[in-house]
Amino acid sequence: MEEKKIEVISAKFLTSAVGVKDSMPEGVAEVSFLGRSNVGKSSLINALANHKNLAKKSSTPGKTRLINFFEITYNTEDRKKVHFVDLPGFGYAKVSKSEQNIWQRNLTSFLENRLSIRLFLLLVDSRHRDLKNDIEVEQYLNSIKRGDQTILKVFTKIDKLNQKEIGKLKRENPNAIMLSTLKKKGISELNQVIFTHLLGQNAIC
Numbered sequence: 001m002e003e004k005k006i007e008v009i010s011a012k013f014l015t016s017a018v019g020v021k022d023s024m025p026e027g028v029a030e031v032s033f034l035g036r037s038n039v040g041k042s043s044l045i046n047a048l049a050n051h052k053n054l055a056k057k058s059s060t061p062g063k064t065r066l067i068n069f070f071e072i073t074y075n076t077e078d079r080k081k082v083h084f085v086d087l088p089g090f091g092y093a094k095v096s097k098s099e100q101n102i103w104q105r106n107l108t109s110f111l112e113n114r115l116s117i118r119l120f121l122l123l124v125d126s127r128h129r130d131l132k133n134d135i136e137v138e139q140y141l142n143s144i145k146r147g148d149q150t151i152l153k154v155f156t157k158i159d160k161l162n163q164k165e166i167g168k169l170k171r172e173n174p175n176a177i178m179l180s181t182l183k184k185k186g187i188s189e190l191n192q193v194i195f196t197h198l199l200g201q202n203a204i205c
């Protein structure tokens with residue numbers, strides 16, 4: 001049989017949830033997209049799913065206020081499915097403190113109790129790599145991570161870096177995933193990584 005690369009053949013929005021209680025039933029393996037507001041979470045979901053407007057991207061930070069579930073179907077013979085979960089951005093300063101606290105509680109409860117999560121994708125803007133907020137989120141994820149879960153750091157918007165800066169980023173983070181949704185760089189590679197992590201299979205079908 002001819003081997004072919006894993007690709008997403010269809011993607012659809014399933015539901016939005018406020019927290020763990022009104023989320024999709026558990027069962028299908030999930031990848032959670034985390035990162036500060038405006039880092040490019042929704043754009044990345046659209047790029048991976050090869051779908052322009054699946055997840056709403058916006059120039060207004062904080063657009064994604066709910067937990068959004070998407071069903072992703074791969075081109076395997078048995079049409080394997082996973083869920084992509086788009087989470088509200090951390091560190092959005094323009095909403096009131098009390099609203100931020102409610103988000104935070106809903107979000108942490110979701111991350112700590114949702115058994116279906118296999119992979120936490122922590123998106124970090126490649127231009128701003130040592131922000132306190134991102135470091136705190138990474139530490140937090142490490143503290144809640146179960147044995148069957150993985151945290152992967154992904155550097156976004158590398159089209160904003162020059163060659164010298166990309167070289168430095170690579171030297172400092174030899175195994176990191178770097179991508180640009182704008183230039184479609186690193187997207188296919190990340191799709192293979194997600195498939196392998198979520199379904200425990202080689203990304204060849």
Ligand SMILES: Nc1nc2c(ncn2[C@@H]2O[C@H](COP(=O)(O)OP(=O)(O)OP(=O)(O)O)[C@@H](O)[C@H]2O)c(=O)[nH]1
Binds near residue numbers: 063156
């Ligand atoms: N230059 C560049 N811009 C990008 C890239 N990815 C996303 N953007 C832009 O960054 C902005 C924010 O993108 P979103 O995908 O909405 O970010 P988000 O993380 O979902 O933001 P929230 O929903 O607010 O948490 C948009 O204006 C995108 O067009 C990229 O690879 N390169």
Ligand SMILES: [Mg+2]
Binds near residue numbers: 043056063064086
């Ligand atoms: Mg978003």
